[in-house]
Amino acid sequence: MSDNNKTKEREPMFSAKVLRLLKNPFNLENPITVQVLGICSALAVTVQMKPAIVMALSVTIVTAFSNLIISSLRDTIPSRIRIIVQLVVVAALVIIVDQLLKAYVYDVSKKLSVFVGLIITNCILMGRLEAYAMANKPWPSFVDGIGNGLGYGMILVIVAFFRELLGSGKIYGMRVIPQSFYDSGYMDNGMMILPPMALITIGVIIWVQRSKTPELQEK
């Protein structure tokens, strides 16, 4: 990566600025815990790890490519219809992802069912398009999309990890809590399967994150 740093006066592919775009969404600018975007799907698809990971990847792909497309078109898009143009691009990408899932990973697409369609209304997408892609070059926009998609995905996977572990005693579909625990009276917490506990889990994540990062604490 760093070999690119010396190439002429062009900005290097992975300059500090671009790397920051990739890193910030994981902490200081996390879409879910800091910007509070994309909460709806974070509650819905986090009962198990597998759909959470697929959802995270789908959102990452859609955010990255819609950012790339919108950023390349940003000088031609008439400002009066920019939101419509953004929506059309996002909707088209989401439909393509949905069709691909249906054709190649049918089981997963059944589990995600309506949530893939709901990527279209995922606030992260529109947020990144308006806030970043409309004003920046394609490459940084693409990286920004990947960063935000992954930052979103990270929270999804953390929430899904706890919900699956405590709710059904499994991780990624594999049983981790041994039968002897159940025999001696342990029970899966049915509450974890329901959406309210996802919200509480996200709340706990926000709490932990804020107490560890002074920049995020309001005075």
Add this chain to the structure above:
Amino acid sequence: MEHSNKYIFIYSIVMVVVIAVSLTVVAVQLKPAQEDNIRIEKMQNILSSVNVSTADIPKKKVIDIYHRYITSVVGINHSGDVVENDAEKVFAIELANEFKKPADQQILPVYTASLDNGDTAYIMPLRGKGLWGPVWGYISFKTDFNTIVGTMFDHKGETPGLGAEINQSWFMDPFKGKTIFDQEGKFTSIQIIKGGAPDDNPHGVDAISGGTITSKGVEKMIFDNLTNYQAYINKQKKQ
């Protein structure tokens, strides 16, 4: 940047055309793969109602297994007569579409399976309403058309952990060996009993706590769908 109205119109027209064409291309290209998935899932569901699990088997092999077990597929009408013998056509029947037609035009599938232990089982599809959306499934009977061999249920969007449990084996397994006719030969269907069915009840299984409406929906689905098959079942019993 301000653009003229003309620019905006042309821009939106070009954008819509480009996107429409690319979406059409994707949809047409992927359609065969998607349809295969749906067909294979249906085969897996039919097989699982006679307790043949194909969950961990590669999709391609499911088709072979299906054809090995399922020996005949016919479509019958409400009077119990066979009206369609083409297995492919009957396989393609969706009950959701059939129920929209008048009763005398509906075609209901019956699948015959030959099991590993040499028994024959008759499989009938089911479709009904749960709490949030449709529930469906398959139920299979021994040759007496009375004793249940196995069931398979699924749903579109019942509550996870509650109504959604109908597709779990703890809910489906107790159906095995239950009967749908009482000693006098009267149709009783299957009762899904809140608080648990007594062990000696030959027509009852446990309901899902917290999933009452879905449980009731499954019960009604079994009753309604089997009622449609009554004429056929009576004719088969006489033979």
